Amino acid sequence: MDLPRERKGATVTPDEIEALFTRSNGDYVFARWAYPVVPVVFGVDDTTLAVVKGAFEAVVTLANHKMAENDPEIGANCMVFFLRDWDELASVPELERLLPGVGALAKRLGDEKAERYRVFRFDEAGAIRSAFVFLRMGGDLAEVPAEDLALTEVVQAILCWSEAAFAEVSPLAIAGGRTILRPEIAGVIRAAYDPVLPAAARDRSHALRLAARLRG
Known part of the structure; x- marks a missing residue:
């Protein structure tokens, strides 16, 4: 899989976060x-x-x-x-x-x-x-x-990501000639470990809570 270039100012939407933790059967499954x-x-x-x-x-x-x-x-x-x-x-x-x-x-x-x-x-x-x-x-x-x-x-x-989360696009990117973790994925990981949030969630509203912490 070729690594994408870093997207400057990249953000991730609630729908994109939800997709990162939605299994192939349609269930939202988050765990840290x-x-x-x-x-x-x-x-x-x-x-x-x-x-x-x-x-x-x-x-x-x-x-x-x-x-x-x-x-x-x-x-x-x-x-x-x-x-x-x-x-x-x-x-x-x-x-x-x-x-x-x-x-x-x-x-x-x-x-x-x-x-x-x-x-x-x-x-x-x-x-x-x-x-x-x-x-x-x-x-x-x-x-x-x-x-x-x-x-x-x-x-x-x-994290327990969806099996399809990185099937098409790597979590890594190329920036300045070196490999880095994509900033939007780093942000999701950081938000996911906010102690205010639960360690596991099955409700899709959890994605909204993650998105709120990324915007904060």
Whole structure:
């Protein structure tokens, strides 16, 4: 996916915000993390690990949220896997316990020739409790700069976006010859973590509340 150019003075409307969190079945589903994010990254060298951790730190800081070294209940709560092939999932220790049915999932992703897959787990209130991000680096993703890939994936893990939110347009943009997070998406993330707003919402009026904070 080619990155768009930054739109100067770009704004996002309530309808556009609503679309970012509207699922393919028509349901509005918003969720953010209600717990400090504890990321762990598998399958990369130290250089790439530093890039991914840096992306987490940048996005979590943007959201005015928190990171931690350990989750008291589950240890790491945001797991990022870099894989050569989906078959590797079957050999990841304890993954079946954390993500039941991962063997069938790996087969389906292989049959679909998927490049990435993301799944969230939620608490009783609907807030994000944990996330799993899987990236198959044997295809086109191998050509994506590590900084761009890391920032894109962390942005998509910081909120439960619609599956179509960034299907056509990346959350990143080119500005002054460098890659940045699109300002309007950064604004949505920042507004989404306003402590006045709920950590989860199913009513479309929530999009209006987000838009009001972007205008404020």
